[in-house]
Amino acid sequence: MDQLALVTMAVLLCSSPLADGGKVLVFPLDGSHWINMKVIIEELHSRGHEITVLRPSDSWYIKADSPHYKSITMNSSGGFDEEEFSSFLNTMITMEKQGVSIWTRLSSEYEMLTQMYMWHRQLIQALEEMFEDTELMQSLHEAKYDLVLTDPAIGGGVLLGHRLGLPLVFNVRWTVQGEGHQAIAPSPLSYVPIPQKQLTDKMTFNQRVMNLLYYIYALFQTWYAVDPNYKPFVHRHFGSDVHYMELFQSADIWLMRNDFTFEFPRPTMPNVVYMAGFQCKPSKPLSKELEDFVQSSGEHGVIIMTLGTLVGQLPEDIAEDIAAAFAQLPQKVIWRHTGKRPSSLGNNTLLLDWLPQTDLLAHPKTRVFVAHGGTNGIQEAIYHGVPLLGLPLMFDQHDNFFRMEARGVAKVLDIATVNRDNFLEALKEVLHQPSYREKMKTLSSLHRxxxxxxxxxxxxxxxxxxxxxxxxxxxxxxxxxxTIQYYSVDVLAFLLAVVLLVFTALISALKCLWRRSFSRSKAKEE
Amino acid sequence: MDQLALVTMAVLLCSSPLADGGKVLVFPLDGSHWINMKVIIEELHSRGHEITVLRPSDSWYIKADSPHYKSITMNSSGGFDEEEFSSFLNTMITMEKQGVSIWTRLSSEYEMLTQMYMWHRQLIQALEEMFEDTELMQSLHEAKYDLVLTDPAIGGGVLLGHRLGLPLVFNVRWTVQGEGHQAIAPSPLSYVPIPQKQLTDKMTFNQRVMNLLYYIYALFQTWYAVDPNYKPFVHRHFGSDVHYMELFQSADIWLMRNDFTFEFPRPTMPNVVYMAGFQCKPSKPLSKELEDFVQSSGEHGVIIMTLGTLVGQLPEDIAEDIAAAFAQLPQKVIWRHTGKRPSSLGNNTLLLDWLPQTDLLAHPKTRVFVAHGGTNGIQEAIYHGVPLLGLPLMFDQHDNFFRMEARGVAKVLDIATVNRDNFLEALKEVLHQPSYREKMKTLSSLHRxxxxxxxxxxxxxxxxxxxxxxxxxxxxxxxxxxTIQYYSVDVLAFLLAVVLLVFTALISALKCLWRRSFSRSKAKEE
Structure with a gap:
């Protein structure tokens, strides 16, 4: 066998699928993001890969023991804290409900920024401890992982991945600086709306002005809450010429938790892979009791309501209004509600502590999904083609619903003004105006x-x-x-200077010529 | 069955795969582009779709009769003319070979521009005739095609598609305005090189200046050769507020004839689908004679040389030099050469009028591919992992090879300076420096x-x-x-004006205050 053939074989061997499965180090974000990450971890496990999860000691969702992964527990990741979050949530709902002054809103925005600052600060402190734990770092090095899989909404996985010199794969919708694409793909502000601001890809002049102002505010948020935590850490560990976002931007693959049945069309990059709906699974049959209840709805069908993992209960008065509205409908209703049983609850409404969301959405009798607008729920609604009635509460929920509304597949209510009448009216509209269902079926067929x-x-x-x-x-x-190089500012300045120089030289030469010929003709005259 | 269920069924029926196959109207570009299009047409045909091809009456490659498609013959498409092309080719090679003055180069550039202008002009004239042929247009309307498939390097398919109100699918590498992405995806000039200029995605300051100048020159080319032909036609037929590039940009899917083993990474769009290597097929066994010849090469292996469909023969002196170089090697050589048999030809070299390129490239004995740098040949070399020696002649061939050279999988020679010695030296380098083969194998494994x-x-x-x-x-x-809206120039100008206004108002107010307090203190003094 000659040398070339040997080289060829070696290369082919290197590029063949890994016979024994790979080793993946996962640095997840706690809370609802973990629900997504778990789907990927379980699939990786079922394909024979070995997974190690780094979890914070005070995690609420990420268990230390699992059949699907090994875990390493580190000090608080600086991610969410369940109690903090719960109180924050209640404040938000009350604020939305009562309607507050601009001043209170601004001060709550400031509080949120400070909270963001603190979360990142805690994470960076935990990472600092981790990087100093030579034994742990040594063992992570020796484990010879193939890659780090992380959610870049926090920076832990990114920084650790670079420290270990490993390829990075993102399970991503947000980075520490905002929406995922904004970090790597050109995002012209003229048609790429800053998320969470209820703007589409077709904006009026005023909206484009607002979009630019929102962008500037996002820069301020980063400057206030993210930079002060990441910059010094990255300079200390990776060199003073490295900006922390470079470390994010160098990720190999961005598994983006959306697609263009959800997102407005926009520029993207070759290493962005869209995986919206990856969490959607074929449905299983319902339990006997639930199936009987659903079937009892007859031709009217069923309404499903749940406000996500985190919000089991609404303020009592809202719950009463919603229950009363449901009671007036001929449909059957299945409502995930863990709070006090509303007194106005009708016979047609079944309260549950937990409901099999996928299986119910897949049921042919399901007519409307009343939801809070978390990405998971919206993706499942698209997957199963069920139109939506939205009660968004916080985070990206308003924006998620705004996208659905823009496509004509959802009606959205404001938690601050929702009452029995407008809830009932909105519900009837989604139930009886065929366009909601038709457009959602079209969206679903595009997505699938x-x-x-x-x-x-x-x-x-x-x-x-x-x-x-x-x-x-x-x-x-x-x-x-x-930035100056990226936007060719230096090149444009240089070319402008050259043009000006040539122009000036030309003018001077002409002047000089003119003066000479003038003085000559003067001399002649004299 | 209730109304909603009916709607659902109707929508699902609409979105199900076409039971009887679709109807595709193809507006191809003649020449080597047709070779690509034919691959797609044949595959569409094998999947049960019905294809109609619009061909120019003076076509050289697009036959009127085919088992794979029906055809409609129109007057000259204004595409290539075989004789014109042949003479142009010879002039180009002679020019490259002899080396000419800048002046001659400029005048030949001007000639080429004029040629471009004429090609587009002929096309537009042919289209004008077509649009006026009410019988033909009526029959095209009534045929109820599902879509128009076209190569947007000429505009015929785009304009016809819009006239018929049909969705557009592009088989694309170039549009009438240049490289395909440039027409739809943000292409920052700081890292997206203008093709054909031997620049990579990592440029020095000087190179970035050149890139911008090349971009300006490309704008000039469009202004000179394309605009005057397309603009009046589009205004006449689609309204005076429509720019012809909008019609291109509204295409539904861009099937891009490259990928990122060939192209430098760059922004892209969600409706761009990369299909580099779509023309590559698994190899068939060689004929007995050819296989025997290949096997007789022993451990040394075989060199393949072909300069593409259009160039069967090189100028005699170059052919002599190449034959003499081949004769000095222990490898066997298979050379597609239709010209005079070089007197210096060695026993190890087999001349053929045509060679089974794919099957030879797939052969394990093949060591080097000497090629002209057409996209097809390069893609096949990548697919089969065979390193390249380049003799680019014209069009995008220099640029294609430049990309391969940048990846370390090709050595490139200049047709103007090639001789026996440097050809032999280059060939030996690609044969014996393992990096060429290793890197090509890696590229091949990434591509596959x-x-x-x-x-x-x-x-x-x-x-x-x-x-x-x-x-x-x-x-x-x-x-x-x-353009002003796209780049937010209006928004920035507005915000700047607001800032200036506020600033001016502030200054005026301060001045006013200062004056008052000054005059008061003066008054007091007095």
């Missing part, structure tokens, strides 16, 4: 019509990174340029 | 490691457009904005 299932696509690209030790050929390194 | 085959992906998206009557959810409509 893909060359491969979103979860399979995610798996393919994670394993691609294992096989090729990254995906650098898909990743621009333009982020290494300064 | 895809979730689905490029041709299948292309078929999926063409059929997607049939199923959903377009793919508008993947397509930004930002192209409808003016």
């Amino acid at each position: 019509d893909q060359p491969m299932k979103p979860l399979d696509r995610a798996m393919f690209w994670i394993e691609f990174v294992m096989r090729h030790k990254g995906a650098s050929h898909l990743r621009t390194e333009s982020y290494k340029m300064s | 490691d895809q979730p689905m085959k490029p041709l299948d992906r292309a078929m999926f998206w063409i059929e997607f457009v049939m199923r959903h009557k377009g793919a508008s959810h993947l397509r930004t409509e930002s192209y409808k904005m003016s």
Whole structure:
């Protein structure tokens, strides 16, 4: 066998699928983000990969023991804290409900910024401890992971990945600086709306002005809450010429938790892989009792209501109004509600502590989904083609629903003004105006019509990174340029200077010529 | 069955795959582009779709009769003319070979521009005739095609598609205005090199200045050769507020004839589908004679040389030099050469009028591919992992090879300076420096490691457009904005004006205050 054949074989061996499965280090974000990450971890596990999860000691969702992964417990990740979150949630709902002054809103915005600052600060402190724990770091090095899988809404996985010199795969919708694409893809503010501001890709002049102002505010948020925590840490550990966002931008694959049945069309990058709906699974049959209840709805069908994992109960007065509205409908209602049983509850409404959301959404009798607008719920509604009635509460929920409203598949109510009458009216509109259902079915058929299932696509690209030790050929390194270079400001300035110089020289020459000929003709005259 | 269920069924029926296959109207570009289009047409045909091809009466490659498509013959498309092309080619080679003055180069550039102008002019004239042929237009309308498939390097298919109100799918690398992405995806000039200029995505300051100047020159080319032909036609037929590029930009799917083993990483759009290598097929065994010849090379292996469909023969002196260089090697050589048999030809070299390129590239004995740098040949070399020696002649060939050279998988020679010695030296370098082969194998493994085959992906998206009557959810409509709006110039100017106004008002107020207090203190003094 000659030398070339040997080289060829070696290369082919390197690029063949990993025979024994890979080793993945996961740095997740707690809370609802973990629900997503778990889906990916379980699928990776079922495909024979070995997963290690870094979890905070005070985690509320990420268990230390699991059949699907090993875990390493670190000091508080600085992520969410269940109690903090619960009180924050209640304040938010009360604020929305009561309607407050601009001043209170501003001060609550400031409080939120400070909270953001503190979360990042705690994370950075936990990471500092971790980086100093030479034994742990040594063991992580020796474990020879193939890649770090992380949610870049916090920076822990990114920084650890770089410290260990491992390829990075993101399970992403947000980075520490905002929406995911904004960190890596050109996002012209003229048609890429800043999320959470209820703007579409088609904006009026005023809206475009607002979009730019929102962008500037987002820069301020970063400057206030993120920079002071990440910058010194990154300078200390990776060199003073490294900006922390470079470390994010160098990720190999961005598994984006959306697609263009949800997102407005916009520029993207070759290493962005859309996996919206990866969490959607084929439905299982309902329990006998639930199926009987659903079937008893006859031709009227069923309404499903749940406000997500975190919000089991609404303020009592709102719950009463909603219950009273439901009671007036011929439909049957299944409502996940853990609070006090509303006195106005009708016979048609079934209260449950937990409901099999996927299986109910997939049921042919389901007519409307009353939801809070978390991405998971919205994706499942799209997947199953069920129109939505929205009661968004916080975070990205308003924005998620705004996108659905813009597509004509959802009606949205404001928690501050919702009452029995407008809730009932909105519900009837979604139930009886066929356009909601038609448009949602179209959206669903667009979403489902893909060359491969979103979860399979995610798996393919994670394993691609294992096989090729990254995906650098898909990743621009333009982020290494300064802003001035990136936007060609230096080049434009240079060319402008040249043009001005040539122009000035020309003018001077002409002047000089003119003066000469003038003085000559004067001399002649004299 | 209630109304909603009926609606649901109707929608589901609409979105289900077409039971009887679709109807596709193809407006191809003649020449080497047709070779690509034919691959797609044949695959569409094999999947049960009905294809109608619009061909120019003076076509050289697009036959009127085919088992795969029906054809409609129109007057000259204004595409290539074989004789014109042949003479142009010879002039180019002679010019490259002899080396000419800047002046000659400029005048030949001008000639080329004029040629471009004429090609587009002929096309527009042919289209004008077509649009006026009410019988033909009526029959095209009545045929109820599902979509128009076209190569937007000429505008015929785009304009016809809009006239017929049909969705558009592009088989694309170039539009009438230049590289495909430039027409729809943000392409920052700081890291997206203007093609054909031998620049990478990592440029020095000087290179970035050149890139911007090249961009300005490309604008000039469009202004000179394209605008005068398309603008009046589009204004006449689609309204005076429509710019012809809008019609291009509104295409549903862009099947891009490259990927990121060939292209430098850059921003892209959701409706761009990469299908590089779609033309690559698994190899068939060689003929007995050819296989015997290849096997006789022993451990040394074989060199393949062909300069593409259009260039069967090189100028005699170059052919002599190349033959003499080949004669000095222990390898066997298979050379597609239709010209005079070089007197210096060695026993190790087999001349053929045509060679089975794919099957030879796939052969394990093949060591080097000497090529001209057409996209097809380069893609096949990547697919089969064979390193390249380049003799680029014209069009995008220099640029294609430049990309391969930048990846370390090709050595490139200049046709103007090639001789026996440097050809032999370059060939030996590619043969014996393992890095060429190693890097090409890596590139090949990256290219082949895809979730689905490029041709299948292309078929999926063409059929997607049939199923959903377009793919508008993947397509930004930002192209409808003016340049000033797109780049937020109006918004920035407005905000700047506001800031200046506030600043001026503040200064005036301060001045006023200062004056008052000054005059008071003066009054007091007095």
